[in-house]
Amino acid sequence: MNPRRFLAFAAIALLTAALPAAAQDLWLHVKVHEQGGENARVTVNLPISLIESALPLIEGAGEIQDGRIVIDDTDVEIEDLRRVLDSLTGSPDATFAEVETDTERIVFFKDGAYLRVETDATTEGTEIRARFPIAMLEALLSGPENQLDVAAALRALAAHGPGDLVTVRDHDATVRVWIDDLPEAGE
């Protein structure tokens, strides 16, 4: 076979194979296991596109308009957050803040495409791991004026791909929030 034709066929085959994967919907999963009380177990598995569709429904419930959260609290200026994020994303991987006491440890650091927060409270046995894609945070802060653009953040999250977002473990409950391409939540 002519090598050029072979390459063209190979390229078409690769594109055809990649298209369904690209179009495949990602799912947001939330799992909460309560220890004690009523031993509640909550599982939420929702396609991100479905969450995005439902965002305007929350509009009447609070400060959300067209998928954007309006922040009225003057203590938190979105513009300030934008400036902080810009400076963080422009810097190399580093630990930006670390607080350590006898009972608690909090670390805030940049790890590649993520901003991460880790806390360990030894007395309560609480352990929090949060990992936010920087692209998602940028999209979240991309709303006009003092608004958080949740819809844009969801789209950025979907574009970023699968991964853990938040895990919380303590005596009372474990919580895991993550994204993958599976409809049913695994462990």
Add this chain to the structure above:
Amino acid sequence: MSRTARVFTALGLAVLMTFLGTGVALAATVAATGLVTVQIEEAGPDGTRLLVPVPAALLDLGLGVATLAVPADELRQLRAEAAPFQPVLAAIARGIEECPDATLVEVVTDRESVRVTKRGNTLVIDVDAEDAEVRVALPARTLTRVARFLAA
């Protein structure tokens, strides 16, 4: 065969065909549009046990009749009130219709459980409490139809 026997045979065949035809038509309707079922089982010996299976086509018919039976002003008002949410409802309905099989939401405690699952073309809502079990199953397309009705 006598004339009387022929008449009875013809009548019998007509009745049989009517029953068969109705059954086949009903089965075809259910197969094409799905079935909405509501099942309620209350606890205790005197608890209510209820199973209501309704072809989804009847709901479509109901929505169609509603446009004729409900006064135009009230229908206009209903649609005007639903208008801000209609595109969102339509998008959610389409999203549920298109999403693969999954347990969308599940809450289980020691005393009760709630599950919303998508299985095939059906959305199933299961509530299992101490005093009653409720199960509602409806074709995912029904939600889209309701959204369309609100938009019309």
